[in-house]
Amino acid sequence: MPELPEVETIRRGLSQFIIKKKLVKTTVLCDKSFLGEPTIGVVINIRRFGKALIIDLDNGKSLMIHLRMTGQLIYDSSCHATKSARSKARSTRYAAGHPSDNFTATLPNKQTRVVLEFNDQSTLYFNDQRKFGFIKVLPTAEVEQDPFIKKLAKEPWNMTANELYAKLHRHPNSAIKPTILDQTIVCGLGNIYADESLFTACIHPERKCSTITMEETAALLEAARDVMDKSIASGGSTMATYVKADGTKGDYLDLFAQVFHKDGQPCPRCHTKIEKTKVAGRGTHFCPHCQILHASDSRQGKEGK
DNA sequence: CTAGGATCCTGTCAGC
DNA sequence: TGCTGACAGGATCCTA
Numbered sequence: 657m658p659e660l661p662e663v664e665t666i667r668r669g670l671s672q673f674i675i676k677k678k679l680v681k682t683t684v685l686c687d688k689s690f691l692g693e694p695t696i697g698v699v700i701n702i703r704r705f706g707k708a709l710i711i712d713l714d715n716g717k718s719l720m721i722h723l724r725m726t727g728q729l730i731y732d733s734s735c736h737a738t739k740s741a742r743s744k745a746r747s748t749r750y751a752a753g754h755p756s757d758n759f760t761a762t763l764p765n766k767q768t769r770v771v772l773e774f775n776d777q778s779t780l781y782f783n784d785q786r787k788f789g790f791i792k793v794l795p796t797a798e799v800e801q802d803p804f805i806k807k808l809a810k811e812p813w814n815m816t817a818n819e820l821y822a823k824l825h826r827h828p829n830s831a832i833k834p835t836i837l838d839q840t841i842v843c844g845l846g847n848i849y850a851d852e853s854l855f856t857a858c859i860h861p862e863r864k865c866s867t868i869t870m871e872e873t874a875a876l877l878e879a880a881r882d883v884m885d886k887s888i889a890s891g892g893s894t895m896a897t898y899v900k901a902d903g904t905k906g907d908y909l910d911l912f913a914q915v916f917h918k919d920g921q922p923c924p925r926c927h928t929k930i931e932k933t934k935v936a937g938r939g940t941h942f943c944p945h946c947q948i949l950h951a952s953d954s955r956q957g958k959e960g961k
Numbered sequence: 962c963t964a965g966g967a968t969c970c971t972g973t974c975a976g977c
Numbered sequence: 978t979g980c981t982g983a984c985a986g987g988a989t990c991c992t993a
Contacts, residue, residue, distance in 0.1 A: 788988080830964065
């Protein structure tokens with residue numbers, strides 16, 4: 657699901673395409689996916705707070721979009737049925753979010769929840785298989801007071817190791833992984849980048865926060881910045897599926913991930929097999945050799961295997 | 962206050 | 978083939 661780098665990728669791409677265009681029509685195909693009243697206005701800015709995207713209009717309203725697990729935004733510059741074949745041939749697709757065939761499928765389709773149309777007849781589709789994501793209309797002036805936005809922590813680039821260390825140690829008995837997934841602790845990491853960051857910093861995902869040292873905190877923060885910087889630079893790991901040389905589909909994620917979805921494959925550092933387990937209900941990938949679990953981290957009620 | 966689990970929803974895949 | 982349960986790149990709500 658889209659994490660910070662994917663949402664930033666969408667923000668940059670959409671900025672090129674829809675700023676200064678007028679949103680003229682909103683079609684809501686799933687009531688649950690759209691909160692508030694549809695509105696009409698010119699797009700003047702696109703911002704991001706953590707994993708939330710904000711589209712500001714010139715009428716004092718903003719669209720807050722959260723993709724959650726399976727949301728996608730697919731911009732299509734081609735026009736609708738009335739459009740000529742010539743302009744269709746020149747159509748542009750810009751898609752990001754949860755990777756799926758929807759990026760190239762005919763739209764709208766079964767998973768399309770909201771359709772936003774602009775004055776030049778281009779279209780932004782909000783697709784979301786599981787309906788966890790949403791678009792919400794609210795006054796621009798109130799965006800930063802929104803409960804979700806308001807409690808977001810700083811992003812890794814703006815946070816010091818001291819700040820993160822203090823926050824981690826407020827949850828001494830929690831495992832490190834679910835703690836860094838908490839957007840009020842540090843903002844932007846999701847399941848992929850949490851695993852990747854912990855791997856890079858050589859920290860076992862089940863380490864208790866109380867055992868994380870200042871040095872490890874600094875390494876973790878740097879790792880988080882690094883993996884997300886790399887992903888943003890390459891257009892986000894979920895930007896699209898790509899077609900491999902043999903004609904089969906691949907996922908950009910496979911190209912840069914070191915551990916995520918790599919269980920059974922050799923660790924890039926030590927060649928030990930990457931393992932997959934479950935930590936706090938989330939699939940978790942790590943190298944059992946590079947990422948050591950200290951004796952003091954062992955938990956009761958957990959049967960070893 | 963923290964910590965853990967259930968929950969929202971649809972689709973896909975492994976195993977029988 | 979059909980059924981079943983597990984699982985899924987997020988966040989919130991409820992309970993102890």
